[in-house]
Amino acid sequence: MRQITSEDIEPLALGATLLGTGGGGDPHIGALMAKQAIDEFGPVTVVEPDALPPDGLVAAVAVVGAPTVIVERVPAGSEFVASLRAMSRHLGRDLVAIMPIEVGGMNTLIPLAAAAEMGLPLVDADGMGRAFPEIEMTVFTLAGLPAAPIVVADEKGNLGIFETTTNKTAETLGRTAVVQLGMANAVAQYPMTAGQCAAAAIRGSLSYCLELGRRLGEAAETGLADLLAFAGGRSVFSGTVVDVDRRATDGFTRGTCAIEHAGEPDRVLRLLIQNELLIALDDGEPVVTPPDLICVLDHENTRPITTENLAYGQRVDVIALPAAEQWHREGFTDLVGPRAFGYDLDYVPFTTTEANFQGSVR
Amino acid sequence: MSRLRIGIDVGGTNTDAVLVDDHDTVLAAEKTPTTSEPLDGIRAVLTAILDGVDRAKVDQVMLGTTHPANAVIQRRGLSEVGVLRLAAPTSFAVRPGAAWPADLRAQVLGPVAIVGGGFEYDGREIAPLDEGAIREFAARCARGGVRAVAVSGVFAPASTEHEERAADILAAELGATARISLSHEVGSLGLLERENATILNAALQEVAHRVVDGFRAALNHHDLDVDAFLTQNDGTLMAADQAARLPVLTLGSGPTNSMRGACALAGLSEAVVIDVGGTSADAGVLVDGFPRESTAAVEVGGVRTNFRMPDLISIGLGGGSVVRPGEGDVTVGPDSVGYRVAEAALTRGGDTLTLSDISAVAGRLTGFGRQEPAGGIDPRIVKLALDWVDAEIDRMTTRMKSSRHALPLIAVGGGSHLVADAVRGASRVVRPEHHAVANAYGAAIAEASGAVDRVIRFAGDDRQSSLDEARRAAADAAVAAGADPHAVRVTSLTEIPLTYVPGKASRVLVKAAGPLRTRRSR
Numbered sequence: 001m002r003q004i005t006s007e008d009i010e011p012l013a014l015g016a017t018l019l020g021t022g023g024g025g026d027p028h029i030g031a032l033m034a035k036q037a038i039d040e041f042g043p044v045t046v047v048e049p050d051a052l053p054p055d056g057l058v059a060a061v062a063v064v065g066a067p068t069v070i071v072e073r074v075p076a077g078s079e080f081v082a083s084l085r086a087m088s089r090h091l092g093r094d095l096v097a098i099m100p101i102e103v104g105g106m107n108t109l110i111p112l113a114a115a116a117e118m119g120l121p122l123v124d125a126d127g128m129g130r131a132f133p134e135i136e137m138t139v140f141t142l143a144g145l146p147a148a149p150i151v152v153a154d155e156k157g158n159l160g161i162f163e164t165t166t167n168k169t170a171e172t173l174g175r176t177a178v179v180q181l182g183m184a185n186a187v188a189q190y191p192m193t194a195g196q197c198a199a200a201a202i203r204g205s206l207s208y209c210l211e212l213g214r215r216l217g218e219a220a221e222t223g224l225a226d227l228l229a230f231a232g233g234r235s236v237f238s239g240t241v242v243d244v245d246r247r248a249t250d251g252f253t254r255g256t257c258a259i260e261h262a263g264e265p266d267r268v269l270r271l272l273i274q275n276e277l278l279i280a281l282d283d284g285e286p287v288v289t290p291p292d293l294i295c296v297l298d299h300e301n302t303r304p305i306t307t308e309n310l311a312y313g314q315r316v317d318v319i320a321l322p323a324a325e326q327w328h329r330e331g332f333t334d335l336v337g338p339r340a341f342g343y344d345l346d347y348v349p350f351t352t353t354e355a356n357f358q359g360s361v362r
Numbered sequence: 363m364s365r366l367r368i369g370i371d372v373g374g375t376n377t378d379a380v381l382v383d384d385h386d387t388v389l390a391a392e393k394t395p396t397t398s399e400p401l402d403g404i405r406a407v408l409t410a411i412l413d414g415v416d417r418a419k420v421d422q423v424m425l426g427t428t429h430p431a432n433a434v435i436q437r438r439g440l441s442e443v444g445v446l447r448l449a450a451p452t453s454f455a456v457r458p459g460a461a462w463p464a465d466l467r468a469q470v471l472g473p474v475a476i477v478g479g480g481f482e483y484d485g486r487e488i489a490p491l492d493e494g495a496i497r498e499f500a501a502r503c504a505r506g507g508v509r510a511v512a513v514s515g516v517f518a519p520a521s522t523e524h525e526e527r528a529a530d531i532l533a534a535e536l537g538a539t540a541r542i543s544l545s546h547e548v549g550s551l552g553l554l555e556r557e558n559a560t561i562l563n564a565a566l567q568e569v570a571h572r573v574v575d576g577f578r579a580a581l582n583h584h585d586l587d588v589d590a591f592l593t594q595n596d597g598t599l600m601a602a603d604q605a606a607r608l609p610v611l612t613l614g615s616g617p618t619n620s621m622r623g624a625c626a627l628a629g630l631s632e633a634v635v636i637d638v639g640g641t642s643a644d645a646g647v648l649v650d651g652f653p654r655e656s657t658a659a660v661e662v663g664g665v666r667t668n669f670r671m672p673d674l675i676s677i678g679l680g681g682g683s684v685v686r687p688g689e690g691d692v693t694v695g696p697d698s699v700g701y702r703v704a705e706a707a708l709t710r711g712g713d714t715l716t717l718s719d720i721s722a723v724a725g726r727l728t729g730f731g732r733q734e735p736a737g738g739i740d741p742r743i744v745k746l747a748l749d750w751v752d753a754e755i756d757r758m759t760t761r762m763k764s765s766r767h768a769l770p771l772i773a774v775g776g777g778s779h780l781v782a783d784a785v786r787g788a789s790r791v792v793r794p795e796h797h798a799v800a801n802a803y804g805a806a807i808a809e810a811s812g813a814v815d816r817v818i819r820f821a822g823d824d825r826q827s828s829l830d831e832a833r834r835a836a837a838d839a840a841v842a843a844g845a846d847p848h849a850v851r852v853t854s855l856t857e858i859p860l861t862y863v864p865g866k867a868s869r870v871l872v873k874a875a876g877p878l879r880t881r882r883s884r
Contacts, residue, residue, distance in 0.1 A: 028659075028666075029554065033455040068817070068858065068869050069483045071552045073516050077455035113455060155451045156489075182482050184452075246858070300761060303658065308858055313649050315761075 003043040004112060004122070008210060009034050014304075015213030016108035019321075021293050022307040023276035024105015024131030025067035030113070033075065037113035044112050045121040046206060047097060054195035056096030058123060059087050061114050062107040064135075064152070064174065065184040067308075070106070073184040076155035080114040083153035083188035090149055090161055091191060099123040099197065101138065101189060103205040104131030125201035127190065129208075129324030130293050133275045135174060136167035137336050139326045140190055143200035146170075151188040152177040202324040219302040224319065233321040234352045236280055236287060237269040238262045238299070241314045246273070246307070257296075257310050259318065269318060271296070273307050274341050280318065289348045291323035291336045322350040365880055366420045368411065368588075369806025370404060371619060371799075372396060372427040375640030375682065375701045376776055377403035378802040379411045381420075384880075386626065386807050390415070391799045393776065395701035401576035408584050417585055421880060424805040425577055425602075426593040426619045430609040433569045434663035437465060440565040441510040441541075442472040444503040446496065446532075447557065448479030448515035448524045452488055456554055458561070463664035470565045472508040475499040479524045480516030483817050483867070488516055491524045493531055500535035509536070510564040514545035514557040520816045522546045541567040541607075548610055550815040551869060555659065555668035562665060563610035570609030574602050589844070589878075595669055597622045597653075597804065598811030598875055601844065613662055614671045616801060621646050621653045621672060623804025624774040627794035633770045634762045634788065636755065637800065638777035640682040641698040645758040646674045647769070652853075675758050681718040681727075681777035682706075685747050692746045708739070715739065717780055720747045727779040752782050760787040774800035811853070811875040812839020819867040829855070829870065836874035845876030 004012070013031040020027070038044065049058070061080050063070060088095055098118070100111040103126045115122040127138030135147050147170040153159035160177045164170040170189070178185050192200075215227040228234060239261045246255035254274050261267035272279040277296060280288040288294050296305045299315035327336070338345040364383045371378045373396060381390040392410040397403045404425075412420075433439050445458045459471045477499065478492035503511060511532055515524045525544045532542050543564040549556035574592075581590060592605035595614040605612055620637040625648050636645045647654045653672035660671045678696025682703040686693045699706040699714055706712040708719045709730065721727035723739050763769045771788035773781040774797040783791055796803060814835045818828040833852050841847045856871045 029456065032460045032554070036456060036460060066483075066867075068551065071554070073480075073483070073488070074449070074453035074553050075455045076452050078451075155454075182452075182488070301658075311655070313647070313654050 002046055004038075004046055005043045006035055006038050009038075009109070011213035011217055012206070012210045013109060013213065014216050015209035015211070016104055016106070017304045018212055018216055018295050019104035019108070019129070019209055019293065020131045020304070020306070021104065021276040021295055022273065022305070022310075023133070024102065024107065025063075025070060026306065027106045027109050029071055029074065030106040030109025033077065034109045034112040034116070037077065037116035041116040041119065044115045046124045047121045049123050049125055049194050049198035049201060049203070052096050052123075052194035054193060054198075056194045057088070057091065057093045057191060058097045058099055058194050058197045059084060059095060059188050059191040060099045060101035060127065061111050061186060061188045062101045063110050063184065064178050064187045065182070067106070069183040073182055075110070075184065075186070077113060077117060079153045079155045079186035080110065081117055082157070082159060083151040083186040084114065084118065086151045086153065086159050086161060087149065087188040087191055090151070095120060096194060097121045097123050099190070099201070100126045100206070102126055102128040102131045103209045104128065107131070108206075108209060122206070123197060123201070124206045125197060125203050126205045127201060129202040129205050129327070130291065131276055132336060135171040135187070135189060138167075138190070139202055139324070140192070140200055141167045141335060142327075142329055142331055145190065145192055145196060145200055147189045149191065150174050152181065153186045153188075154181040200326070202326045205324070216302060224297075224302060224317070228319065231321045232352055233319055235317065236294070236320050237282065237318040239269065239316065241310060241312055241316060242268075244310045244312060255307070259316060271318070272343065275307065277307060278341055279338060279343060279345065280320070286338070286345050286348050288320040288350075289338045289345060290341065291327045291332065292350045293321040293323065295319050295321065320350070364419070366415070367806050368408070368420060368423045369802040369804070370407060370423065370425045371616070371801035371805055372403060372425070372429065373616060373639060373801065374428060374432070375680070377407050378799040379407040380796065380799050380802045380806050381411050381415065382803070382806045388796045388803065391796050391802070393798055395704070401580055404577065404580045405583055408580060412584055420586055420588055422589045422591065422878060423581060423586065424591045424593060424599060424808055426615045426801060426805040427573060427612065428616055429573045430566050430569055431613045431616075431662070433566060434562060434613070437469055437663070439569045440470055441568050442506070442508050443470050443561050443564040444472045444499065444508045444511040445474045445557070445561055446499055446511060446513045446528060447476045448491065448513065448528060449553070450476050450478045450489060450492070452480065452516060453553065458557060460554070461666065462558075466663060466665065470561065472506055473499060473502040479528070480518070481521040481524070483517060484819060485521055491527055496528055496531045497535055500532050504536060509539065510541045510543070510567050511536070512543045512545070512557065512560040512564040514553060514560050516553055517817075518544070518546040519550055519556075543567075543607075547608055549668055550871065552668040555666055558665045559610050559667040559669065562662060562667070563608060566609040570606050574606040577602060591808075591844075593619055593805045593808050594811075595671060596811065596873070597808055599808045599844065599878070614660070614669060617644050617646060617672050617674055618653055619804030619808070620644070620774060620801040621648060621804070623800035623802070623807065624772045624794065624797065626807055627774075627796055627800055627803055628770075628772045628792045630770055630772065630792065633772050633792070634759050635772045635774065636758060636778070636781060637775040638773070638780055639680050639775050640700050640703055640777060641678065641680040642676050643679040643755070643758070643777070644674050644676045645762050646672045647762045675761060677754060677758070679717070679751060679754055679780070681716065681721070681780065683717045685715045685717060685720060685743070687740070687743045692743055692750065694747060694750055717747065717751065717777070720744050721779050724748055726782075751780050755781055756786040759785050763787055773797065809875040809877050810840055810843040810845035811873060812836050812841070812843055812845070813871070813873045814839065815869070815871045817867060817869050829857070832870045832872045833874070836872040840874040840876055844878050845874075846879035850874055850876030
């Protein structure tokens, strides 16, 4: 058991930006929320799920909407607490802990604020180990755990509880409610016992995110080798952005980003974007596919660049990190593999370079 | 009959001016040291540049100045600000002034209130405007003697109504002399960053009015009956009266003016630009004639804003940088004798070894030093200092250029003699005529602009008409700012789809700009 204090917020937010793989919303606003809540209510205790009573109720909470709207229509804080309390009322049981649904993007930090305000511990675990755009894209779905009931709440006192038959339906219904409630709302989801959480969740993900953030913070001075060794990741490409194409489709920013290799004039890396950076094609050959992670870093300062901020002329380094091992079970490619996002490609097993592999700890 | 314009740039070290005709040809250029009372520098530079010129031919004067930026950085002359946010019941999770440096917060933040108001992304009200709470807030400001107020409403860039109504109420309660800054005039989407910029804007009101009053006094002093403008962060113009109200929009204009001026003087549209002044060197890159913008959130005096600023690297390398010989090496800067270089430099009879001395002894700078100082300067020190300068400039150039292809390097600014004739990563080094006043030239050739930033929702065909309407609104705003309606054009259109939500909606940012219409054609 340990505590997350104000000093941890900055590296945690940096790690969350990296694991957001270009999407997931800018964690900055989540960081400000977490700081304010910790200043007001005190630090947050982080627990391993198996340190909780096995029958105790755990639920995830997240902000759902459009990042562009969330940075304008800043949360009140009360909507997250309201969604979790409604979940508790609906199920007739008190919560023993809160969980982030994704560790990547702004939703890494927001459950911290809710945990501080409610005086509940935060589970050092999540359902994605990165950011994904839809509620059902979790290791819990693979494990057969329902997302429902889900509670969508706004800050005015409006909320809706959805009982659904599939996690995909929970996503569809929840999303529809969010459009009506202002596109920046709280969603409590995946109520489960601490025992179920311990068995199915991606364990240690907050600690992992914090450590990644710390190492990334130092990488501007020391280079990326240490971070890549720690995460078992690899360097994919280094070059200059020569083309960015984004377009609106139904709820997704789809697009591509082409990067010209710094040393080999004719070699181009093409990144396929759907909110997040999803697929990397090196001269047409898929080299990284979901659920493995692709991160674009500013060559100068190793800061992650979000898909919205990718622009012509930027000098970047592209790195890949392996998906959490909990993803590698029956059916994951149907849920979060390239075909789940509409690409006619097979999942490409993650490899590290020889040098990285030697230093890998995972 | 050719009409004339004057561009002036007040930097930390020098105050520069150029006189250009309506073909943008430089007719006169002048550089004087920035004085401790900076408006004296403007008068002096105008005196020199107007020598023998028919003042009646001068239509417009454009000023770029670092006054407001320095006021924030040095925490000088800032007013206490009442902060009103129109957002309740949203936004309480992050209160105004979050993440501000403690000293600035203590100096600037006065009464704060988050009251009912603001709009949803689709234009509905979040809550009706809570006029009673605004009056209460005004009373708190009045009791505390606070005259500057920053008002920020959710989605104000798209729906201005609540901010305008709040301003009316505040003016009625606080009196017409209260200075009220509205967020929709200051920034784009992103409530917290826009609010930060609005608070800074309100804090700068006194400084800005002094600058603009002084600018006008200098113009009157020279019998110039002209339209007066200040340059903005994006290199376009604001009428001086408007700049007095919206000083925060001028904070980053210096580097933009310099890069755009360099580009126009050199006749290039793709190049790395390095501006070497007295104290520092800034390197940036022009892509299609415009400075590449930084992806990082722009901080002003430690406060995060959402302005778009040129992607720049700045280091302490300038003509006045102090050189200190050490054991087997030298250290250069980051301190500088600044505008005093002409007296303080060793080869000018002063007592400080500066990079200008090194450059003069090495033959890069001519006509500077009167003589070698007694005992000369150790050639080893000259070589070590120049090696450092060359390595730094190579490094900045390589870091800025956006492809493996070598780009031309445009060297501008009073200290650009320090840039060697061959730089690694640069195809050639271009030193355009009048390079020493590139920033003033950038101000002189600046255009008037307008921008819109809104969320559009569309189904099928009306996306195009929504975009067209946004284009028209930006062009109208540019014309309202002084652009020639016949020459105004859309300079950028960015459409960012709203993600994670079904239905089609985009955030659209459009900028339009055009040359100023001449006074005659009005």
